[in-house]
Amino acid sequence: MSTYKELSPSLRTIMTPGPVEVDPRVLRAMSYPVLGQFDPEFTGLMNETMSMLRELFRTGNEWCFPVDGTSRSGLEAVLVSLIRPGDRVLVPIFGRFGHLLAEISERCGAEVSVIETEWGTVFDPETVIKTIHHLKPDLVAIVHGETSTGQMQPLEEIGKACRELDILLVVDAVATIGGTPVEADAWMLDAVIGGTQKCLSIPSGMAPITYNSRSEQKLLSRKRIERGLADPAVGRSATRPVTDAIRSNYFDLSQLQDYWSPMRLNHHTEATSMLYALYEGLRLVLTEGLEERFARHRRNEIALMAGLQAMGLEFYGNQASKLPVVTCPQIPEGIDGEQVRSMLLHEFGIEIASSFGPLKGRIWRVGTMGFSCRQTNVLQVIGALEAVLLRCGFRLPAGEAVQAALDVYAGK
Structure with a gap:
């Protein structure tokens, strides 16, 4: 008799640069x-x-x-x-x-x-x-x-x-x-x-x-x-x-x-x-339309960045050449980036990415791609990240991040 468990992967909100939600x-x-x-x-x-x-x-x-x-x-x-x-x-x-x-x-x-x-x-x-x-x-x-x-x-x-x-x-x-x-x-x-x-x-x-x-x-x-x-x-x-x-x-x-x-x-x-x-x-x-799809990715990127900025996070790299579907906030000094990622995953079911080589431990990478690129996902990752950062001792203006993102969606 087989003792192997039935396959039942956990449901995640995947906000990495790939793979993303299907x-x-x-x-x-x-x-x-x-x-x-x-x-x-x-x-x-x-x-x-x-x-x-x-x-x-x-x-x-x-x-x-x-x-x-x-x-x-x-x-x-x-x-x-x-x-x-x-x-x-x-x-x-x-x-x-x-x-x-x-x-x-x-x-x-x-x-x-x-x-x-x-x-x-x-x-x-x-x-x-x-x-x-x-x-x-x-x-x-x-x-x-x-x-x-x-x-x-x-x-x-x-x-x-x-x-x-x-x-x-x-x-x-x-x-x-x-x-x-x-x-x-x-x-x-x-x-x-x-x-x-x-x-x-x-x-x-x-x-x-x-x-x-x-x-x-x-x-x-x-x-x-x-x-x-x-x-x-x-x-x-x-x-x-x-x-x-x-x-x-x-x-x-x-x-x-x-x-x-x-x-x-x-x-x-x-x-x-x-x-x-x-x-x-x-x-x-193609049913969505390429231009409409590009605009959706851009709108969610702007909302995400507004929320992260309202938390007091800074962005890595030249923003003039930023990749629209990946946002790279810098990990604040004194914060363990892997501890934050672990809490997001295990407490909120949200996955964001770390980075490679010289950037490992310096930045997170948050993807807004395809089916994952939705307003609900963006608001969830902003709210959860704010909660985890507060839990880890990072001082930030509580509540302002989600409001900043909502302002973007409201066209303010």
Whole structure:
């Protein structure tokens, strides 16, 4: 007889930079019957999902589809498919996830150059552009919204410069897609990777991506090399090196796009229930309307900041480049940040995040993303944080924080 308990996870108010609360309609969609991956009904869902992703990424790209796996799978798929061993790659770093892009690029065999700016800031685009002109890389990989520091990098000028120099620009938009504008075409982004578990309010497990014909041309040239070397008509004496072939099978975009094309060439068994979740999550985003959704995220951000400021908390980083969906209050002197987080979780059922590396113990990170980005959640986290801080000995004007947030919602 089994002694294992029935699965019954605690109900939480999740106000982290991801994962966030999942819309109940998405959870319901995941419970629907499984279809075969080549069932016409299912391939119809695949086509509609690609269409919705084009609207989300604001692009006319043919290729908009999810990679099965967490957000990092999308990053790896794009980089391993576009980076030839020996390619020069530039990674501008302004937080933890820039270092991740550099690491993945190195694993792909690239000659990686990095430039760094102080955490809590972003790059003046001209600084990046000057470096691009100096290094002349084959590819630039950059984060759009850096959740480790709560900062968002302007991309339009960088995209224009890369296009003029025929350099591929790959963007990590995991934290921003669905919460703030991401303009794949207008900003001239060659490949963009999103995430499901943040502003889209879908469980982690798929990475929506898009890439344009410039990117496709490069990855297909590698695909032809790989197949050509295996073709007896070409033979092993071909001068094209086998090391130039895409090194991953699972993350080979040239094979994945064949799977998502009308050919439906079998590559892997699609994650059926996750595709249901992505479909429904995208439908909800587009039903709300992108501009309306961005405005909702902005309104809740402003209310949250008003409440935190009324408590006497200060914010980390340059507020002119603040990431709209992540707010980073500094932990007051003499306050144990982890004790506060623990009390919020265990006494109020609310989760906020700590941070990484040099910021660990210095800031909290509060996310206002997707389904978690609601007035009730914002008011709850403000009231609970005020109570916990008072309990921990931090002197603040009791009651003013929630009133400040309510003033924002009232339009005062």
